[in-house]
Amino acid sequence: MTVCKMTMWVLLVKICLLVPTSEAFFRSHIPRSGFQRSRCYLGKLHSSCNTNTNVKEPIKIKMTLAGVAVLPNTQPQEKQRPLFQAQEQQAIIYGPHLKVANKVLSLCGLMYLANIVVSAVLLFPFVCVSYVFSLIFDKKRRRLTDFLVSLWARFAMMLCLYHPKIEGKENLPSDSEGVLYLANHTSYLDILTLSAFLNRGFKYVSKIEVLDIPIIGWAMQMAGHIAVRRNNRDSQVKTVTDTIHALKNGNSVCMFPEGTRTKTGRLNTFKKGSFVIAKKAGARIVPISLCNVTKWFPIWAWMPLACPTDIIIKIHPPIDPEGLEESELFQQTYCAIEAGLPECQRSLQSEK
Numbered sequence: 001m002t003v004c005k006m007t008m009w010v011l012l013v014k015i016c017l018l019v020p021t022s023e024a025f026f027r028s029h030i031p032r033s034g035f036q037r038s039r040c041y042l043g044k045l046h047s048s049c050n051t052n053t054n055v056k057e058p059i060k061i062k063m064t065l066a067g068v069a070v071l072p073n074t075q076p077q078e079k080q081r082p083l084f085q086a087q088e089q090q091a092i093i094y095g096p097h098l099k100v101a102n103k104v105l106s107l108c109g110l111m112y113l114a115n116i117v118v119s120a121v122l123l124f125p126f127v128c129v130s131y132v133f134s135l136i137f138d139k140k141r142r143r144l145t146d147f148l149v150s151l152w153a154r155f156a157m158m159l160c161l162y163h164p165k166i167e168g169k170e171n172l173p174s175d176s177e178g179v180l181y182l183a184n185h186t187s188y189l190d191i192l193t194l195s196a197f198l199n200r201g202f203k204y205v206s207k208i209e210v211l212d213i214p215i216i217g218w219a220m221q222m223a224g225h226i227a228v229r230r231n232n233r234d235s236q237v238k239t240v241t242d243t244i245h246a247l248k249n250g251n252s253v254c255m256f257p258e259g260t261r262t263k264t265g266r267l268n269t270f271k272k273g274s275f276v277i278a279k280k281a282g283a284r285i286v287p288i289s290l291c292n293v294t295k296w297f298p299i300w301a302w303m304p305l306a307c308p309t310d311i312i313i314k315i316h317p318p319i320d321p322e323g324l325e326e327s328e329l330f331q332q333t334y335c336a337i338e339a340g341l342p343e344c345q346r347s348l349q350s351e352k
Contacts, residue, residue, distance in 0.1 A: 092295060092296060092305050092306055093306070094107075094108060094109075094305040094306045095107060097109075100302065103300055103302045104301045104302065104305065105301070105303060106301075106303070106304075106305050106306065108303075108305065108306045108307055109302055109303030109304055110303070112156075112304055115156045115160055116192075116216075117215075119159070120152055120156075120215045120216050120219070121215060123151065123152045123219075124215050124218075126148055127145060127148050127149070127152075127222055128222070130142075130147075130148050130222075131145055131222040134222075140251070141201075141224075141249065141250055141251055142222075142223055142224045143201055145219075145222055145223040145224070146201035146202070146203075146223050148219075149195065149219055149220065149223050150196065150201065152219070153195035153196035154197070156192070157192060157193075157197075158196075160304075160307060161307050162307055162308055162311075163197070164193060164197055164308070164311040164312060164313050165311070165312045165313070166197060166312075166313045166315070167312060167313065167315065168314055168316060169315065171286065171316060171317045171318065172199070172200060172286070172315060175200055175201060175252075177250075177252070178246070178247045178248070178250045178253070178281075178283055179252050179253075179283055179284045179285070179318060180247065180252070180253055180254075180255065180274065180278050180283045180284070180285050180286070181194070181202060181252060181253070181254040181255070181288055182256075182274055182285055182286070182287055182288065182333055182337070183254065183256060183288035183290055183337070184256070184258065184262070184290055184337055184345070185258050185260065185262065186261055186262055186265055186290065186293045186297070186345075187261060187293055187297035187298075187299070188261075190293060191204065193290065193293065193311065193313065194254060194288070194290075197313060200252060201252065202252035202253055202254045203223065203224055203225045203226055203246055203251055203252070203254070204225045204226070204253075204254050205225075205239060205243055205253060205254070205255045206220065206226070206227060206228070207227070207228055207230060208227045208228065211225065211227050224246070224251070226243055226246065230259075240273060240276065240277055243277050244277055244280050244281045247281035247283045248281055253277075255274045257270035257273075257275075258271070261299065262294070263299055265294035265295070265344065266344075266345055266346065266347050267337065267338055267341060267345060267346060269347070270333070270334055272326060272330065275321075275326045275329045275333070276326060278321045278329060279321050279326055282321065282322070284318040284319060284320050284321070285319045285321065285329065286316070286318050286319075287316040287319065287333050287336035288313065288315055288316065288337070289312075289313075289316070289336075289337050289338075289340025289341050290311070290313060290314075291311065291312040291314065291340065292308070292310050292311050292312065292345075293311055294345070296308040296311065316336040316337070319332050319333060
């Protein structure tokens with residue numbers, strides 16, 4: 001009997017190493033009792049494996065060779081609900097991986113990195129040509145450069161077999177109208193997702209460090225994306241001015257009103273800067289909800305852990321700033337984005 005049990009565990013670990021799939025796969029192939037034991041064995045993923053239900057310490061990840069990812073709680077349980085509710089929690093099994101500077105890099109993540117770099121290098125000469133063309137014929141909008149940057153992002157993501165579901169395409173304004181796209185921010189994958197699949201040209205308001213990245217950052221600078229230095233007041237004022245100017249020139253701009261990536265996966269409160277910009281530029285706001293990105297690309301990973309299969313881009317109806325106060329714009333945008341998110345990504349009541 002002992003030999004049989006050991007054999008079963010060895011087979012289970014081998015399956016985890018070879019099959020980068022979700023917990024749902026094991027639910028359908030392993031009896032419930034066996035699955036519960038397996039789930040506890042692979043890193044004690046669920047609180048049901050812990051006999052003490054009143055523990056107030058944050059849940060920690062135990063990294064195993066099987067590579068099982070569950071987003072941890074970062075606050076005591078009485079202050080924060082679990083990021084993924086019990087009935088919808090899924091473990092992302094990502095196989096063998098490296099751990100670099102306390103962050104995980106899976107084989108799938110290496111593939112993403114290679115595709116991003118190689119495709120950027122291949123398209124960069126064309127971006128340079130389009131930049132010269134845009135300076136002569138389309139200096140204010142640089143639409144050809146925008147198109148090539150979008151093409152690069154789509155090409156890299158399609159090579160990785162990544163294609164999110166898009167809801168609300170009918171809410172996208174015409175490409176000739178300069179609008180302000182506002183989305184929740186959970187990872188760097190948000191940027192590639194919107195660039196590749198929104199099917200609209202736009203400029204990002206991005207921290208200066210991103211625009212300094214060789215080739216990728218240079219291409220963004222050529223396309224006219226807007227830089228900001230977070231800890232520099234003068235730079236922030238210039239960013240607001242540049243963004244208003246870009247919108248009035250007919251460019252669309254994408255911003256993340258939270259100001260930075262969320263560490264828990266939940267929606268954080270918004271900064272007021274994007275709403276000041278919308279009012280002064282007279283530009284409509286298009287709220288966007290990015291769903292399920294954080295479980296595939298958590299903050300403790302260098303790249304996506306596995307190929308995402310259930311990411312959804314939800315595009316909400318535009319909000320016209322005319323006749324609205326900044327606080328009203330804030331409230332309507334926040335409610336729209338939060339309503340489109342799954343329960344596990346919505347903000348806690350105490351954070352609203």
